[in-house]
Amino acid sequence: MARVDTPDILTDTSAGAPKGGSQTSPLSVQPAVEASAAPQRGFTIYDSMLLGMVIVWAANPAAIKWALDYIDPLTFNALRFALATLLPVGLLLASKESLR
Numbered sequence: 151m152a153r154v155d156t157p158d159i160l161t162d163t164s165a166g167a168p169k170g171g172s173q174t175s176p177l178s179v180q181p182a183v184e185a186s187a188a189p190q191r192g193f194t195i196y197d198s199m200l201l202g203m204v205i206v207w208a209a210n211p212a213a214i215k216w217a218l219d220y221i222d223p224l225t226f227n228a229l230r231f232a233l234a235t236l237l238p239v240g241l242l243l244a245s246k247e248s249l250r
Contacts, residue, residue, distance in 0.1 A: 217226050242249075 214226075221229070
């Protein structure tokens with residue numbers, strides 16, 4: 151019996167196949183991109199931004215618990231939304247893009 155390297159679905163076993171082995175069809179799986187030996191670039195700005203996001207998200211529950219000891223929950227959420235609005239509005243104003 152012939153050794154088959156690909157799954158049966160991807161192997162062409164038609165009558166035209168040569169004796170003593172199977173012929174793979176054009177549907178056989180080939181790697182889309184060859185693995186390259188590109189060097190690692192180290193710690194980038196994207197890694198720094200990701201680390202900053204993780205720190206903010208990790209500190210958020212503790213900050214909320216602490217703040218709710220001193221502030222009413224509705225007031226606290228109003229402050230959170232106000233502060234969250236300042237960043238995109240500030241970026242929009244800094245970019246000098248028109249609103250239209």
